[in-house]
Amino acid sequence: MGLGIDVRNRIAKRAAEEIKNGMVVNLGIGIPSLVPNHLPDHVNVMFHAENGITGMGPSPKKGEEDENLCNAGGFPVTVVAGASYCDSAISFGMIRRGRVDMTILGSLEVSENGDLANWIVPGKKVPGMGGAMELAQKAKKVIVLMNHVDKHGKPKIVKECSLPLTSARCVDLIITEMGVFVVTNDGLHLKEIFPPYSFQEIKTNTGCSFQW
Amino acid sequence: MGLGIDVRNRIAKRAAEEIKNGMVVNLGIGIPSLVPNHLPDHVNVMFHAENGITGMGPSPKKGEEDENLCNAGGFPVTVVAGASYCDSAISFGMIRRGRVDMTILGSLEVSENGDLANWIVPGKKVPGMGGAMELAQKAKKVIVLMNHVDKHGKPKIVKECSLPLTSARCVDLIITEMGVFVVTNDGLHLKEIFPPYSFQEIKTNTGCSFQW
Amino acid sequence: MENSYNKIITIERAMENFQDGMTIIFGGFGGIGSPPTIIDGILDKEVKELTLIGNDTGFPHIGIGKIVSEGRAAKIIASHIGSNPVAGQLMTEGKLEVEFSPQGILAERIRAGGVGLGAILSDIGMDNEMVADGKQRVIVEGKEYLVETALKGDVSIIYAKKADPYGNLIYDKSARNTNPLVAMAGNITIAEVEEIVPLGSLEPHEITTPGVFVDYIVPSKGVNWTWAWE
Amino acid sequence: MENSYNKIITIERAMENFQDGMTIIFGGFGGIGSPPTIIDGILDKEVKELTLIGNDTGFPHIGIGKIVSEGRAAKIIASHIGSNPVAGQLMTEGKLEVEFSPQGILAERIRAGGVGLGAILSDIGMDNEMVADGKQRVIVEGKEYLVETALKGDVSIIYAKKADPYGNLIYDKSARNTNPLVAMAGNITIAEVEEIVPLGSLEPHEITTPGVFVDYIVPSKGVNWTWAWE
Numbered sequence: 001m002g003l004g005i006d007v008r009n010r011i012a013k014r015a016a017e018e019i020k021n022g023m024v025v026n027l028g029i030g031i032p033s034l035v036p037n038h039l040p041d042h043v044n045v046m047f048h049a050e051n052g053i054t055g056m057g058p059s060p061k062k063g064e065e066d067e068n069l070c071n072a073g074g075f076p077v078t079v080v081a082g083a084s085y086c087d088s089a090i091s092f093g094m095i096r097r098g099r100v101d102m103t104i105l106g107s108l109e110v111s112e113n114g115d116l117a118n119w120i121v122p123g124k125k126v127p128g129m130g131g132a133m134e135l136a137q138k139a140k141k142v143i144v145l146m147n148h149v150d151k152h153g154k155p156k157i158v159k160e161c162s163l164p165l166t167s168a169r170c171v172d173l174i175i176t177e178m179g180v181f182v183v184t185n186d187g188l189h190l191k192e193i194f195p196p197y198s199f200q201e202i203k204t205n206t207g208c209s210f211q212w
Numbered sequence: 213m214g215l216g217i218d219v220r221n222r223i224a225k226r227a228a229e230e231i232k233n234g235m236v237v238n239l240g241i242g243i244p245s246l247v248p249n250h251l252p253d254h255v256n257v258m259f260h261a262e263n264g265i266t267g268m269g270p271s272p273k274k275g276e277e278d279e280n281l282c283n284a285g286g287f288p289v290t291v292v293a294g295a296s297y298c299d300s301a302i303s304f305g306m307i308r309r310g311r312v313d314m315t316i317l318g319s320l321e322v323s324e325n326g327d328l329a330n331w332i333v334p335g336k337k338v339p340g341m342g343g344a345m346e347l348a349q350k351a352k353k354v355i356v357l358m359n360h361v362d363k364h365g366k367p368k369i370v371k372e373c374s375l376p377l378t379s380a381r382c383v384d385l386i387i388t389e390m391g392v393f394v395v396t397n398d399g400l401h402l403k404e405i406f407p408p409y410s411f412q413e414i415k416t417n418t419g420c421s422f423q424w
Numbered sequence: 425m426e427n428s429y430n431k432i433i434t435i436e437r438a439m440e441n442f443q444d445g446m447t448i449i450f451g452g453f454g455g456i457g458s459p460p461t462i463i464d465g466i467l468d469k470e471v472k473e474l475t476l477i478g479n480d481t482g483f484p485h486i487g488i489g490k491i492v493s494e495g496r497a498a499k500i501i502a503s504h505i506g507s508n509p510v511a512g513q514l515m516t517e518g519k520l521e522v523e524f525s526p527q528g529i530l531a532e533r534i535r536a537g538g539v540g541l542g543a544i545l546s547d548i549g550m551d552n553e554m555v556a557d558g559k560q561r562v563i564v565e566g567k568e569y570l571v572e573t574a575l576k577g578d579v580s581i582i583y584a585k586k587a588d589p590y591g592n593l594i595y596d597k598s599a600r601n602t603n604p605l606v607a608m609a610g611n612i613t614i615a616e617v618e619e620i621v622p623l624g625s626l627e628p629h630e631i632t633t634p635g636v637f638v639d640y641i642v643p644s645k646g647v648n649w650t651w652a653w654e
Numbered sequence: 655m656e657n658s659y660n661k662i663i664t665i666e667r668a669m670e671n672f673q674d675g676m677t678i679i680f681g682g683f684g685g686i687g688s689p690p691t692i693i694d695g696i697l698d699k700e701v702k703e704l705t706l707i708g709n710d711t712g713f714p715h716i717g718i719g720k721i722v723s724e725g726r727a728a729k730i731i732a733s734h735i736g737s738n739p740v741a742g743q744l745m746t747e748g749k750l751e752v753e754f755s756p757q758g759i760l761a762e763r764i765r766a767g768g769v770g771l772g773a774i775l776s777d778i779g780m781d782n783e784m785v786a787d788g789k790q791r792v793i794v795e796g797k798e799y800l801v802e803t804a805l806k807g808d809v810s811i812i813y814a815k816k817a818d819p820y821g822n823l824i825y826d827k828s829a830r831n832t833n834p835l836v837a838m839a840g841n842i843t844i845a846e847v848e849e850i851v852p853l854g855s856l857e858p859h860e861i862t863t864p865g866v867f868v869d870y871i872v873p874s875k876g877v878n879w880t881w882a883w884e
Contacts, residue, residue, distance in 0.1 A: 051454075234430065263684075285684075297629050542794045629824065
């Protein structure tokens with residue numbers, strides 16, 4: 001059960017509020033790619049792509065794609081004023097040195113203590129970790145955007161992840177169509193509830209306890 | 213007892229004959245800095261400076277010096293067509309990866325098995341190794357240009373170095389005002405004798421045995 | 425064009441450097457920045473049992489993926505193979521050995537090989553068996569790290585926008601990606617380039633890969649695949 | 655000039671980042687590429703007991719040498735101090751602790767700190783007590799290496815030719831030297847620059863240090879020392 005574009009945009013819009021002036025932000029594929037559409041105009045932010053771009057702009061118009069200017073997912077992008085290119089080693093140097101302020105990514109599961117499992121899809125072959133581990137482990141803030149439940153209606157926010165971890169205790173914030181959770185040292189805190197959902201609906205669809 | 217400029221030039225000229233087309237060559241201070249003056253015109257060579265220049269040219273005319281274009285000794289240079297700048301890490305990467313074909317340097321002592329002692333001057337404070345160890349250890353060919361004897365008339369080519377080593381078993385060729393020695397696995401070989409010196413004079417002024 | 429350093433060669437001459445069982449390090453990220461003409465040369469020469477080292481396996485018909493899809497690789501060291509289902513299938517069938525390395529650590533391992541270091545110490549994926557299994561651990565200033573060994577290859581194949589006859593290279597936008605690292609890691613480095621310009625026409629400070637690292641320059645026939653987004 | 659990222663500051667504001675006992679990593683090679691205005695700022699602020707990390711100690715009145723000559727450093731990690739006799743004298747008198755590192759390995763240690771690695775494994779100077787004493791050894795694929803630890807600093811000070819308001823940097827000729835490495839290694843990085851140009855006026859592929867690594871930009875008052883060759 002995927003989410004409609006309106007709901008996806010609502011999640012992306014809420015994530016965009018986390019971005020402060022001057023930040024360097026890495027965006028994963030899926031809902032995170034919608035985040036730039038919701039940034040206020042006065043926010044100066046540099047979007048980072050791990051294949052070596054700092055300062056990604058919006059997608060090009062059809063017919064204006066440049067085959068040598070693509071994001072880490074291989075899709076054409078543009079660059080903004082102040083952008084730079086670098087090699088993959090420096091690009092990940094930015095991440096490991098703590099210079100990437102935030103990564104916004106999707107996930108299969110997140111545990112109550114912030115464990116992230118987003119790289120091995122059940123039943124699929126192991127595709128490799130790509131750059132996910134470094135981003136999860138070293139970005140200063142990790143925000144997960146995802147459906148609250150999987151296609152079978154099962155909670156994706158769980159007590160312990162059943163899938164192999166990308167990185168342990170790395171998630172700071174979870175935003176779903178139902179609400180916003182903060183991961184703290186003493187567990188999950190539900191911070192916001194999105195209409196039309198109720199506290200009870202969130203509780204029913206969340207696989208672990210949380211504070212409110 | 214230093215050497216006159218004619219003798220220094222003769223040593224440099226002989227060293228220049230070792231440089232083949234297409235080589236990357238790092239030059240130390242002293243006699244090695246005279247080597248480029250003796251290159252045949254048809255030889256394409258790139259001179260490497262460990263502070264990040266590949267493709268150094270001759271010294272600039274007085275008044276045309278650029279304070280941001282200097283060799284590793286801090287003296288102004290120029291660049292040739294095809295030159296490039298890089299950072300210090302890449303510059304030494306070239307050396308350690310075996311991409312610097314030859315280093316031509318001075319020395320205080322060289323032993324019969326090619327040990328190089330060129331970094332701690334007797335009686336002076338320890339100045340640090342700079343880039344000498346990497347050059348001696350990793351350049352594909354190490355050529356030493358030096359006086360045959362020190363200022364007290366003592367041999368500088370010796371059975372075992374008395375001074376601290378820069379690097380063991382690294383020297384391939386020694387050129388002095390008296391002749392040319394090749395270092396091989398079975399010891400030193402005298403290959404050339406420069407007039408007006410005799411075999412006997414070389415034997416007397418060399419601190420170890422050698423083949424001829 | 426002047427060929428004063430004898431580095432500019434035909435694709436046919438370049439192919440003399442390839443044989444069965446060798447290790448090839450390739451530049452590129454999802455096929456972008458991978459050298460199409462050299463890849464086709466390798467396919468045409470029908471070399472096999474290759475060990476490939478690079479960011480990923482491209483797509484089935486894009487970049488290094490073409491070689492993988494044809495079953496020419498015995499082993500690949502990469503950060504992911506997700507965009508090439510054929511690679512996954514060959515792995516499952518036991519026909520392709522795959523070693524996964526986190527993307528940035530893989531880049532640093534290739535760089536370490538390129539600059540003559542033995543290994544790097546990394547704290548990425550220490551608790552992940554796919555990353556950490558069988559690797560030495562070293563404690564530095566009280567913190568534990570994995571020993572991530574340097575990677576080198578018999579031949580590096582890379583793709584650049586411009587070269588001069590010395591092999592100084594400038595890359596195009598995000599097609600730079602792993603290319604400057606791969607350029608240093610090969611015992612022999614072959615650069616496929618879109619354009620060869622006269623010696624002295626590149627600004628020395630603009631050059632990304634110094635020609636010192638480049639043995640051969642091959643003119644590109646251009647990308648001959650259709651991109652995934654097209 | 656627009657200051658859209660609030661990175662462009664005065665030397666006075668920059669000096670708020672310096673205090674006694676801190677570790678400063680400096681760019682430059684024999685003074686070339688060292689930031690004269692920041693160095694004078696450090697002198698004027700009279701901070702002391704500094705740990706300095708960089709290629710060398712410059713000359714007594716050139717580059718970082720000015721700080722060393724004034725006795726403001728308690729320790730320095732460098733590849734040589736030969737061009738600054740004052741440094742040697744302070745070392746002999748026990749007033750300056752000096753740790754020597756081979757030049758290229760020092761550069762790699764600074765880079766390793768800058769890209770978030772724990773250490774590198776090197777085979778340079780394995781038999782030399784000044785290099786090898788007290789260092790761990792690790793065997794990789796049958797070959798022994800020294801563990802050369804990564805270096806980081808509280809503040810990095812660097813010198814560049816051009817910056818845009820985001821802190822993207824272009825260096826001038828051989829004044830690049832250690833600067834791009836030092837730029838990454840500081841917890842705070844302050845770039846002194848000859849010229850600040852509008853955002854978007856630097857070609858993205860020409861930028862050597864991405865502004866991501868640069869916290870503050872200080873306009874340079876220019877070199878105020880006489881070079882050794884003058």
